[in-house]
Amino acid sequence: MATSDKVAAVEEIAQKLRDSNAAVVTSYTGLSVAQLKELRRSLGENAQYRVVKNTLTKIAANEAGIELDEHLKGSTAVAFVTGDPVTAAKGLRDFAKDNPALVIKGGVLDGKALSADEIKKLADLESREVLLAKLAGAMKGKQTQAAQVFQALPSKLVRTVDALRAKQGEQGGAE
Numbered sequence: 001m002a003t004s005d006k007v008a009a010v011e012e013i014a015q016k017l018r019d020s021n022a023a024v025v026t027s028y029t030g031l032s033v034a035q036l037k038e039l040r041r042s043l044g045e046n047a048q049y050r051v052v053k054n055t056l057t058k059i060a061a062n063e064a065g066i067e068l069d070e071h072l073k074g075s076t077a078v079a080f081v082t083g084d085p086v087t088a089a090k091g092l093r094d095f096a097k098d099n100p101a102l103v104i105k106g107g108v109l110d111g112k113a114l115s116a117d118e119i120k121k122l123a124d125l126e127s128r129e130v131l132l133a134k135l136a137g138a139m140k141g142k143q144t145q146a147a148q149v150f151q152a153l154p155s156k157l158v159r160t161v162d163a164l165r166a167k168q169g170e171q172g173g174a175e
Helices: 003-019 033-042 054-064 085-098 116-124 128-174
Strands: 022-027 047-052 076-081 103-109 112-115
Touching: 003 047, 003 054, 003 076, 022 085, 033 047, 033 085, 047 054, 047 085, 054 076, 076 085, 085 103, 085 116, 103 116, 112 116
Parallel strands: none
Antiparallel strands: 022 076, 022 103, 047 076, 103 112
8 A cells, every 4th residue: 555545544544533423343354245245234324334454543543532552453344333323333243143253342432442341231222212212201201290299289279278168167057
């Protein structure tokens, strides 16, 4: 690779790292071209899977202010995630279950380094949409409870006033 090509490759990788929410570093030794194509499809539209050169990626990561050096050994490919990182992590985890040649080495999420185990934990989370739906449901439930409390106060006041009137009526009738 000519020097100008290397400079362009470093700049491209650094830009992808800066533009991504997350990046997952994997080892792909033993996967066929067809399997890599299948993996790219399983990641969805918000992730791009690229085979990278370790030395160029180290330089690009340093330029982007990201620490990936410990994961850049052996054959390396990076999944650059611009959308929901949980979806991409699930895609990688599920593909790795069916294809043990794919090994998740680690990565970075919003500038924070992640180990392979942390990425697997991320994959175990529910998707962003499901979590937001659960949050909305919990908030709606709390609003319903608050409305019931607010409705109970006036009706309790009315029952108390009625009970006082009835008691006064009984006392007035006894005289």
